[in-house]
Amino acid sequence: MQSKHLFLVLTAVMAMPIIVWAHGDAAPQPVDTTGLRPLGTEWLLSNPYRGDPKAxxxxxxxxxxxxxxxxxxxxxxxxxxxxxxxxEVNDQMDAWFLSRVINGAKRDDRVKMPPFENILSQEAMWAIRSYIDAQPDD
Ligand code: HEC
Known part of the structure; x- marks a missing residue:
């Protein structure tokens, strides 16, 4: 039951980008990751570039x-x-970050954040995580 529900949610989330972007809010931008170590197709669970200035x-x-x-x-x-x-900057939050960026976020059938799977490469996602981690807290 639980997993069937999850499947339905994921299916719905994956169908969303077309609708979201059709509203013309802002087109997603590809990110040039030249210079970063390529990561392959398996999703990693922690940030391989943590602290890397280039990332x-x-x-x-x-x-x-x-x-x-x-x-x-x-x-x-x-x-x-x-x-x-x-x-927080740790492996657990790395995994949470990546899953959010891949899947986006929905609440009550409304898209709060679009999914970035197939829009950003894994290299770009971890580079963004590295940048966020490098910002000082107020
Ligand atoms: C259209 C607006 C929008 C865009 C664009 C967007 N987000 Fe989000 N994001 C949200 C909202 C709203 C939430 C909170 C969702 C919820 O209520 O569960 C969120 C949640 C998150 C979370 C979980 C935060 C937490 O405290 O647990 C992460 C991580 C995240 N976004 C990363 C990103 C990254 C990285 C990008 C760019 C690649 C991005 N988001 C682009 C609106 C956006």
Whole structure:
């Protein structure tokens, strides 16, 4: 029962990007990850680039063109979406981060955050995580 429900949710979430982007809010931006070690097709559970200056630089561009409109410039949330600086830097939160970015977030059938699977590469996702981690908390 539980897993059937999860399957339905995932199916619905995966069908969403078309609808979301059709609203013309802002087109997702591909991120050039040249210079980062390629990661292959298996999803990793922790950030392979944590603290890497090159990843932070690439992640800055990726964040600003894909996430800042909701999560705020310089990762300072304006209240529209959670402040991502609050996520602790550890393996568990890495896994949570990646699953959110892959699947997005839905509540009561409404898309709160679009899924980025097939939009951002895994390299881009972890680069963005590295950039977020590098932002100081207030
Ligand atoms: C359209 C607005 C929007 C965009 C664009 C967006 N998000 Fe989100 N994000 C949200 C909202 C809203 C939530 C809270 C969802 C909920 O209520 O469960 C969220 C939640 C999250 C969470 C979980 C936070 C927590 O405290 O547990 C992560 C991680 C995250 N987003 C990362 C990203 C990243 C990385 C990007 C860019 C690649 C991004 N988001 C783009 C709106 C957005």
């Amino acid at each position: 932070i630089e690439i992640g800055s561009k990726g964040y600003n063109s894909n996430c800042a409109r909701c999560h705020g410039l310089d990762v300072k949330s304006g209240g529209m979406a959670p402040d991502l600086r609050a996520l």
